[in-house]
Amino acid sequence: MPDLGPHAAFIWAAYTVTFVAVAGLVGLIVQDDRRQRQLLADLERQGITRRSAKPAAKPKPVEKKTRARKAKP
Amino acid sequence: MWTLANPTRFLGLAERVIPWLAVLTFLTLGVGLYLALFVAPPDYQQGETVRIMFVHVPAAWLAMFGYTLIAIASIGSLIWRHPLADVAAKTAAPIGATFTFLALVTGSLWGKPMWGTYWVWDARLTSMLVLFLLYLGLIALWQSIEEPGRAGRAAAILALVGFVNVPIIKFSVDWWNTLHQPASILRTGGPTIDPSLLTPLFVMAVGFTLLFVLLHLIAMRAEILRRRVHALRQVHVERAAAA
Numbered sequence: 073m074p075d076l077g078p079h080a081a082f083i084w085a086a087y088t089v090t091f092v093a094v095a096g097l098v099g100l101i102v103q104d105d106r107r108q109r110q111l112l113a114d115l116e117r118q119g120i121t122r123r124s125a126k127p128a129a130k131p132k133p134v135e136k137k138t139r140a141r142k143a144k145p
Numbered sequence: 146m147w148t149l150a151n152p153t154r155f156l157g158l159a160e161r162v163i164p165w166l167a168v169l170t171f172l173t174l175g176v177g178l179y180l181a182l183f184v185a186p187p188d189y190q191q192g193e194t195v196r197i198m199f200v201h202v203p204a205a206w207l208a209m210f211g212y213t214l215i216a217i218a219s220i221g222s223l224i225w226r227h228p229l230a231d232v233a234a235k236t237a238a239p240i241g242a243t244f245t246f247l248a249l250v251t252g253s254l255w256g257k258p259m260w261g262t263y264w265v266w267d268a269r270l271t272s273m274l275v276l277f278l279l280y281l282g283l284i285a286l287w288q289s290i291e292e293p294g295r296a297g298r299a300a301a302i303l304a305l306v307g308f309v310n311v312p313i314i315k316f317s318v319d320w321w322n323t324l325h326q327p328a329s330i331l332r333t334g335g336p337t338i339d340p341s342l343l344t345p346l347f348v349m350a351v352g353f354t355l356l357f358v359l360l361h362l363i364a365m366r367a368e369i370l371r372r373r374v375h376a377l378r379q380v381h382v383e384r385a386a387a388a
Binding site for chain 2: 074082115121
């Protein structure tokens with residue numbers, strides 16, 4: 073780290089304010105993102121889903137393969 | 146471009162891009178800070194205070210970039226009524242406001258040792274303060290109207306009217322006699338800054354821009370999810386009332 077001279081306090085203050093403001097912004101945005109994901113997951117767990125959302129995969133009934141018999145003349 | 150304008154597709158893309166972008170942002174800012182604090186020489190006039198420029202200038206650029214982004218998204222919101230344009234405009238405002246705040250504060254901290262004052266009411270500084278107030282106005286407008294569509298349209302009109310301030314900020318140093326120095330990087334004839342100072346500034350500007358894009362993507366994802374949660378709750382209430 074070079075000697076920042078007589079104005080070191082101003083330089084440190086500028087970098088500290090920048091760090092604090094950016095860290096605060098990152099924290100708020102990331103926290104909000106996590107909160108919304110959690111809320112959506114809770115609602116989906118309760119079975120409240122969007123109309124357009126695909127329903128949970130249900131086991132398909134096993135279909136028997138049958139060949140159509142030719143009708144006798 | 147239009148396929149990405151689908152919120153579900155956007156969420157898928159954001160999920161894939163955000164981790165890589167976070168790593169790239171972290172690395173670029175790390176290199177930028179190293180160059181800015183340890184490698185860049187003192188300026189022949191400003192001395193060591195030139196190091197404040199490495200955070201001040203990118204913050205000021207992104208303050209204007211953020212508002213330009215909001216204005217473009219507002220056009221999309223007003224003309225096509227696209228919800229993703231609305232989301233992009235709304236989520237860019239707090240990020241842009243933070244960078245504007247940083248440009249003002251770091252500029253003041255540079256101004257005191259260099260100009261002998263923290264603040265002067267010259268055209269560049271005043272128009273930046275107006276930009277900050279515009280950001281705050283947009284945030285307040287979005288917070289005060291509950292219905293996102295109505296809030297988005299009102300905010301889009303305010304954003305487009307306020308966009309007139311962006312060219313005023315850029316050209317204020319040419320149009321008026323300001324204490325703030327004229328453009329020394331984005332000017333016809335090329336930058337007037339020595340490469341030893343221009344390189345750290347460029348790396349820091351790229352790092353700050355990546356940080357803006359990263360935070361904007363995360364905030365947009367959160368806003369889309371918030372609207373889904375709101376819609377699901379409404380559906381739930383309607384179903385409960387109908388039952």
